[in-house]
Amino acid sequence: MILNRNVLRVRSRALQSGTSRCTSSTTHPSPDGPIIHIPQSSIFPLGVNNKSGPLFRDVSWTVQPNDAWVVLSATSSGAKTSLLQALTGHLRIHPPPPPPYGLFPFLKNRDPHEHVSLVSFAHRPQGAGGAFYDYTARYGAVREEDKRTLRDTFFPETAKPLHELAIPDMYTRPEDTTQLHADRAREQHRRELFEDLAAKLDLQRFLDLPMIALSNGQTRKARIVKALLEQPELLLLDEPLTGLDVQTRGLVLSLLHSLHAKNAPHIVLGMRPQDPIPDWTTHLALIRRDGTVHTGQKEEVLDAAATTQLHAGWSPQAPTDSGPSETGTAVVTLAGVSVAYGERKVLKHIHWSIHENSRWHLQGVNGAGKTTLLAMVTGEHPQSYTQSSKLTLFSRPRAQWPTAHLHARIGRVSPEMHNAFPRRRGMSVWDAVGTGFEGTFVARGRARVGFGEDGAPLAEGGDAERARVRRMWDVLRALGPATWRGAPTSEDAAREAQEFARRPFADLAPGEQSVVLLMRALVGRPPLVLLDEAWAGMDEGMVKAARAYLREGGLQDGQACVVVSHWEEEVPWSKEDGVRRFRLDDGEGYIE
Numbered sequence: 001m002i003l004n005r006n007v008l009r010v011r012s013r014a015l016q017s018g019t020s021r022c023t024s025s026t027t028h029p030s031p032d033g034p035i036i037h038i039p040q041s042s043i044f045p046l047g048v049n050n051k052s053g054p055l056f057r058d059v060s061w062t063v064q065p066n067d068a069w070v071v072l073s074a075t076s077s078g079a080k081t082s083l084l085q086a087l088t089g090h091l092r093i094h095p096p097p098p099p100p101y102g103l104f105p106f107l108k109n110r111d112p113h114e115h116v117s118l119v120s121f122a123h124r125p126q127g128a129g130g131a132f133y134d135y136t137a138r139y140g141a142v143r144e145e146d147k148r149t150l151r152d153t154f155f156p157e158t159a160k161p162l163h164e165l166a167i168p169d170m171y172t173r174p175e176d177t178t179q180l181h182a183d184r185a186r187e188q189h190r191r192e193l194f195e196d197l198a199a200k201l202d203l204q205r206f207l208d209l210p211m212i213a214l215s216n217g218q219t220r221k222a223r224i225v226k227a228l229l230e231q232p233e234l235l236l237l238d239e240p241l242t243g244l245d246v247q248t249r250g251l252v253l254s255l256l257h258s259l260h261a262k263n264a265p266h267i268v269l270g271m272r273p274q275d276p277i278p279d280w281t282t283h284l285a286l287i288r289r290d291g292t293v294h295t296g297q298k299e300e301v302l303d304a305a306a307t308t309q310l311h312a313g314w315s316p317q318a319p320t321d322s323g324p325s326e327t328g329t330a331v332v333t334l335a336g337v338s339v340a341y342g343e344r345k346v347l348k349h350i351h352w353s354i355h356e357n358s359r360w361h362l363q364g365v366n367g368a369g370k371t372t373l374l375a376m377v378t379g380e381h382p383q384s385y386t387q388s389s390k391l392t393l394f395s396r397p398r399a400q401w402p403t404a405h406l407h408a409r410i411g412r413v414s415p416e417m418h419n420a421f422p423r424r425r426g427m428s429v430w431d432a433v434g435t436g437f438e439g440t441f442v443a444r445g446r447a448r449v450g451f452g453e454d455g456a457p458l459a460e461g462g463d464a465e466r467a468r469v470r471r472m473w474d475v476l477r478a479l480g481p482a483t484w485r486g487a488p489t490s491e492d493a494a495r496e497a498q499e500f501a502r503r504p505f506a507d508l509a510p511g512e513q514s515v516v517l518l519m520r521a522l523v524g525r526p527p528l529v530l531l532d533e534a535w536a537g538m539d540e541g542m543v544k545a546a547r548a549y550l551r552e553g554g555l556q557d558g559q560a561c562v563v564v565s566h567w568e569e570e571v572p573w574s575k576e577d578g579v580r581r582f583r584l585d586d587g588e589g590y591i592e
């Protein structure tokens, strides 16, 4: 599931050998020697010789014990992740860091596999195998097999009462007793550390909830606690703020700052160009477009980068000349919709109308109920049936719609969808985009653009099939690879769209997959488009192309759009463009 699959670790567990190591309350002794040392080197994929081009060139990077480093990429978020992976042995550094202590001088001869961890939040884990899995399971009654709690899954040892921990008995030999006492002290320490971290990230109230019931942000916080609990000496955190609300981002950053200040552990952060760089960080490693890496004091690197387009994709946009004007009928009306799981009330009497042409930013802290609310709107939530009289979708009560017909009317992108989308061999980009006409997960029809609304195959070469094929090319050209690099010629856009359309979806980089799923959401021009964390993994060029397309013609003909994001800058429209906010707060909904 979501949990461990993208926890990239040098080693799954680095148990401490004594209580003095890496605690949240003890300052780690300042090590002698740098933490990381890469002399002027190039970095290659494993198994590739030096004649092939390196991924990174001229990397001179030395991290001293009290430095707080951020790794940023001016190109793709994948490049940043790769540079961090070079530190965990997933890439080859040439010439290699010099002996006697190599890449991590501070470890001396200790095994990096035991003391260095990389935890990546940058890319979403992918669904297992090629099949689609049912991500809507969490909206229903939790089944017996899904009842494993957050505590059971991530922190099982904290469920044991202390008296069950190693206790010397009367038959134990004295030397064993010493060992058992040490074990017990260690367990006790780990438990205290866990309590401390869980309190600081406000995680306690979720510990005994079923894992499946946790929101994205709640799960991510748990993964941060889990990573810290393993007590590595060097922790590489790739995009730890992804999917976290403003308040939680503050909690996470202040916790990381306090740990880093004590060198327990040393922390290197991978961040996106649009993330605010924390004040307490001192140094930057900036991956440039040409594959060189500029390392140095934060201000110096930022000054040098000011002339590049580091933040280009995120600069505020001028309002469009004619912002969408909210007109016509309501596409969706919620008239007092509530959702509860037993005693737990997640949505309380929500009133909200989404009209044709409207643009909304759905806001709320982690766990506020945004995903749940959208699952009611898409009809995926079982409680959407029981509340049918309060939930009008496309002018009919929800219960009058077969769910499959709703899928064709709602284009959507979400973390759940991204995780669950099938990566089966044989599904090309064309096929994946083509599933958008019906909102399914299997490409159908001769031209792989779906069946007709009546459920029958489209007539071969008929108007409907040709119109869909034309629309496919429009979207593939408008959002395809040539546009990610800036204004392309129409020949470039067409040629690259053709090559892109043939590529296997499963082989694409995560950012490219995000673009394809956005194309899929838009291709059928559905009356309602829901974009939940739509930009995840995309590099700057992709984000820029996608935002420009959404603002300039990607949506029309009365289409309504709801964007879910914890970052105001990620919404393609400004207030002047007419975007409105719907905020969830403690289960209540407010229009701002």
Ligand SMILES: Nc1ncnc2c1ncn2[C@@H]1O[C@H](COP(=O)(O)OP(=O)(O)OP(=O)(O)O)[C@@H](O)[C@H]1O
Residues within 6 Å of the ligand: 138, 139, 140, 141, 142, 209, 212, 213, 214, 215, 216, 217, 218, 243, 341, 344, 346, 364, 365, 366, 367, 368, 369, 370, 371, 372, 373
């Ligand atoms: N089956 C369930 N049983 C109990 N509680 C549940 C269940 N499903 C969801 N919840 C709770 O409902 C709340 C809302 O979850 P939801 O995923 O809608 O939040 P969200 O606003 O989308 O959060 P995030 O920004 O972190 O993605 C959470 O506190 C979650 O723990």
